[in-house]
Amino acid sequence: MVEQVVLIVAGALALVSALGVVIMPNAVYSALMLLLNLVSLATLFLMLHAQFMFAAQLVVYAGAILVLFLFVVTLLNPQGENILRDKRRLQQAGTISMGLFMGCLLVGALLYAFTNGNQPVLAASVTSPNSTYGTVEDFGKALFTQFLLPFELTSLLLLVALIGAVVLGKRK
Numbered sequence: 001m002v003e004q005v006v007l008i009v010a011g012a013l014a015l016v017s018a019l020g021v022v023i024m025p026n027a028v029y030s031a032l033m034l035l036l037n038l039v040s041l042a043t044l045f046l047m048l049h050a051q052f053m054f055a056a057q058l059v060v061y062a063g064a065i066l067v068l069f070l071f072v073v074t075l076l077n078p079q080g081e082n083i084l085r086d087k088r089r090l091q092q093a094g095t096i097s098m099g100l101f102m103g104c105l106l107v108g109a110l111l112y113a114f115t116n117g118n119q120p121v122l123a124a125s126v127t128s129p130n131s132t133y134g135t136v137e138d139f140g141k142a143l144f145t146q147f148l149l150p151f152e153l154t155s156l157l158l159l160v161a162l163i164g165a166v167v168l169g170k171r172k
Helices: 002-023 027-047 051-076 087-114 136-144 148-171
Strands: none
Touching: 002 027, 002 087, 027 051, 051 136, 136 148
8 A cells, every 4th residue: 555655656646846947937847857757767666676777867967967957957057048038838838748747648548448457466586575676797698698789889879979979070
């Protein structure tokens, strides 16, 4: 019962804070809403027994990336752009958010209809008390065996993006 309450609260907080990221009047406030979103997503990872993803979410995203984002925002545009001044942008943000919400409701209703209301059952290997699902060891084994090629391709893509950013930055 407690797990369900935490799951519902963390999910609702993730949705509300994601909407807050889009409609906050100041970029710094938007970054703080992003922090709230990342912490609630980390809580969801912890509820799914994915300890590595929980730690990575907090340390990498909520820690390093968000701090970098705040430094860049405050250096480049300290005043920020106020979305609440332009009523058309606020209406567009609300329309997009409502459309996404309605789309999620539609997908949920279709899934409920096609599964006849039966919820999927997790494998016994995942739900057993001595399961290694989501641990750092299990994640590392999967990353460097089954997902080695996508991992290396992603690192190559990030390297090319970094080189491209340096080249574009040097032009100015």
